[in-house]
Amino acid sequence: MIDEEEVTEEVAPVKSGNMKIIIIAVVAAVLLSAAVVGGTLYFVMGQDGDDEASIEEPEEEEEVAEEIPLEPAQYHSMDPKFVVSFRDQRSARFMQFSIEVMARNKDIIKQVEDHSPAVRSSLLMLFDNQSYETMSTREGKQKLLDEIIVDINTTLKKVTGEEDLVELFEAAYFTSFVIQ
Structure with missing residues (x-):
């Protein structure tokens, strides 16, 4: 019997303060997990009332697109x-492109x-204002394409006298480009 008494004395009772901390930590972890899952579903699935509105909007846009058919690119x-x-102060530099x-x-x-x-003359004036450093970069070339349009x-x-022209050129492309 002495052995049993010694064993019971050696096992210390669990303090109620430590148990409260463990319970609070578990509850907090469960709540945090639920909040993350709920937030993810909210953003992925969208709001309940807006599902119908978001479905209807593209249909309206499709109707507008059907009313004005785009001609194929020319x-x-x-x-x-x-x-x-x-x-350039160091040497003569040239740019040739299509x-x-x-x-x-x-x-x-x-x-x-x-x-x-008239168009070529205007473009030559535009090209004359370019620098070698600018035209050596991708951004410079893209900017020039935008300016060309x-x-x-x-x-x-x-030259046509039609200031209200709506359907004009949409894009420009380099089909060859050499800088020396």
Whole structure:
């Protein structure tokens, strides 16, 4: 019997303070997990009332798209190639490139063909303002493509006298590009 008494004395009773901390930690972990799962489902599934509205909106957009069908893209090559010289103190630098422009209206393509001298002259003035450093970067080339579209559209409006032209060129592309 002495052995049993010693054993019972050696086992210390669990303090109620430690047990409360463990219970609080478990409850907090369960609540945190539930909040994470609930938040994830909320953002992934969307709000309950907005499901019908979000389904209806694309249908309205599709109806608008059906009312105004887009014509297929038409491309026009701005031949001959452009050759531009850079003013550089170290050496003579040249840039040679070809451009194709895209519109969705055949009449606009015809207008740029009819007014090719005015369009090319305006573009040459635009290209003359470029620097070698700018044209050596991808960002510089993309900026120039954007400026080409604005310049061609502005020139066409000016030479045709139709300031309210809506359907103009949408994009420009380099089909060859060399810098020396």
